[in-house]
Amino acid sequence: MDKKLLLKSHFHFIGIGGIGMSALAIGLLKKGCSVSGSDLVKNNETNKLEKLGAVIFTSQVRQNIEFVTSKFTNRLINFVVSSAIKPENEEFSYCKEKNLSIKHRSEILAMLMRTYTALAIAGSHGKTSTSTFLSTILELCTRNSSSITGGIIPIYNSNCHLENTKYLVAEVDESDGTINKYKSDIGIINNIDFDHCDHFSNLSEVISSFKSFAKNSKKLLLNFDCETSRKNFYSNCKWSNSTAKNVAYAIIPTEINSKYTIGKYYENGNFISNLNIPIPGLHNLSNITAAIAASRMIGVDFKEIKKNLKYLKLPKKRFxxxxxxxxxxxxxxxxxxxxxxxxxxxxxxxxxxxxxxxxxxxxxxxxxxxxxxxxxxxxxxxxxxxxxxxxxxxxxxxxxxxxxxxxxxxxxxxxxxxxxxxxxxxxxxxxxxxxxxxxxxxxxxxxxxxxxxxxxxxxxxxxxxxxxx
Incomplete structure (x- = not known):
């Protein structure tokens, strides 16, 4: 969808209060679209959206759809759903009955990603944390980055920061199989685990889903320490926290306590610098290493990265x-x-x-x-x-x-x-x-x-x- 058509569009989100749906709604408002949405309970996200100009309904009934179609007659109206919306949802079923334009949330995110140099964070665990760390580094080092994530990023105090920038950090979800919709300049796979048994029957199906994501990524950044990724995917760009050999990026920890992590940073096997990171936990160190690696892949100066590591914070609801x-x-x-x-x-x-x-x-x-x-x-x-x-x-x-x-x-x-x-x-x-x-x-x-x-x-x-x- 081009910019002119986007400005003539209205988007109604069925289930707008979710952390992922609200991020997209905020992004579209910032792009100049009109937005409405429904959810059964108001929360911080719906309150924020109302302040930004969205029309919010606290019910999910056909009358909401009738209101939207009658009020925004001069706009191209799209109704947005996630996989959490059941077929029997009254708004959703009415949209289908009337043959209205229905978009899955993945289509909206994919559309927004196409207008940026997109860095997409995927994986079974740590997506929001990695997205937060990468967003923080790029914001402080380049001042030329936007973000859409599934969590509240402290530096923005929001799950969406969408501006006219070069880069976009996008957290992409594998839970429903729609990860194949996303095309990225750099695709990051944190790790791969069997989960979402409501959609996938076994680990092989999960791997297959990530392979479609990898195929759509111009460059792929992989976690060498994840055995499933290592055995099923190939890339010259890998990171590790266990070895500096045969990987492009590594941070080998020398001390981890409740306040910080100290480690030695390597690129292509060469020692570069000692790092003091204000985030504890080996799993967080892996996410931070991925964020540093992705930043280096787009040419961010290492000295700038090191200088700004002290500002890293975990997203909300992560310890x-x-x-x-x-x-x-x-x-x-x-x-x-x-x-x-x-x-x-x-x-x-x-x-x-x-x-x-x-x-x-x-x-x-x-x-x-x-x-x-x-x-x-x-x-x-x-x-x-x-x-x-x-x-x-x-x-x-x-x-x-x-x-x-x-x-x-x-x-x-x-x-x-x-x-x-x-x-x-x-x-x-x-x-x-x-x-x-x-x-x-x-x-x-x-x-x-x-x-x-x-x-x-x-x-x-x-x-x-x-x-x-």
Missing amino acids: EFRGQIDERNLYDDYAHHPNEIKETIKLGRLFIEQKNNNEFQKNRLVALFQPHRYSRVKQFNKEFAEELSKADVIYVTSIYGAGEGNEDKITSKIITDLIYKKNKNVSYINNYYEVSKNFYELTQKGDLILNMGAGDCHNFWSILNEKNN
């Missing part, structure tokens, strides 16, 4: 410190896959180890987990139990279904029963209101509480504050 209540520290993390939980608990341990100098009172790592999707729990219940059992105390809530049916009657009990075989300090708690109600009985002073999941679990801090006030 995000939410506050302290009566000497209990609460962190939020988006971890919802066993491997993500593994890395998040490992990172939490760094904080616990630093504090455990008092032999009479050992601080505990308390895992509070809301499982996300019945299909994921069914597929990975053993892996969830294995990783969660490594916390000192574990509380598991009911499953956040994310619109899935539950024909197999899957419950969180399948996880808690397996955890109990490894760690007796596990309990099922129905919801976050119950956790809040019994907060002081469930926790103790000195606890580091890791609240993990991809559903509505991140409202816990608000629920807890309401109770305490």
